[in-house]
Amino acid sequence: MGTEINRDFASLLDDLFVVSEPAEIAPAPTIPFDYLAVAEELHSGRIRVAGETAAAGYREAGEELADEFVSLLDMVRAKAVADAVEAATGPAEPEAPEPPSIDPEAIAAELGLGEAKPADLAKLRRIFALANHPDRVAPHLRQRAMVRMQLANMMIDDAKRRAAKKKS
Template sequence: MATSARRDFASLLDDLFVASDKGDGIEGDEAGARPSIPFDYLSVADELHSGRIKVSAAEYREAGADLASEFAALLDHAKLALGGEEPKPEEKLPPIDPESIAAELGLDKPKGVADFGRMRRSFAFSNHPDRVAPHLRQRAMIRMQVANMLIDEAKRRAVAGARR
């Protein structure tokens, strides 16, 4: 095999095939020897990016003609493979109506003024927009606003009731 650094890939393959055919009858230590490939990897990369390797538009379209049918077959195969799976139940979204949030906060029971801060922190810990999934952040922000409004109103009523 020649060791010239400026060789084309086809002649390199031809030399490898010839070398492997010659080695078929060899036994012992020589049987395990592999031919070395003396070429510069950067020159191969340079050749690939040089633009001298051309693919005609017709060949490109011909190679891609079956892609649509292959993709459809792949989708059909995926549908068959996933056909036995049970569909996931719809995600239950947390409510944003004030009555549900008030019930979740426990505002129907009388509270002391000190309990409202703890209630606010507890609700924020579970429902803050930064702690929920991205698709639920808008809903969490609305829930936090409603909860804060309800807690502030309940706190005002508790303070007014304590003054009387």
């Protein structure tokens, strides 16, 4: 690096890159003019840009960005509307699963009464009650659970009576 006192920043950077880079890499290109001096001239007020010239430059740049801006604005508006709807109605709940059937044939199939042994009937009742007792289900399903439990108990009691008749 030289010992000159009045050097611009760009030439100092160029010298640093040349010194620190290996020989096989080409040095960075030099800047043909001093950007800092141009910026200083613009801020000093000695260079004046007509308002119409500046406005034309903004219009040209704006036309290129207008479509992108509009699409981004639409996305922001859609998100704001979705957030407002969610705030007003609460988060969207997933569809509730279909409630359990109260069809006696479906309950009998669920219990497995066809292949159950008389000794297993009490165990079937407990297992069914663990999954379907009205105290163990959601409040909106309690009435249905009560009907299911009544039907299951009735079918298990009938199966026990039939098994007792076969024994005697």
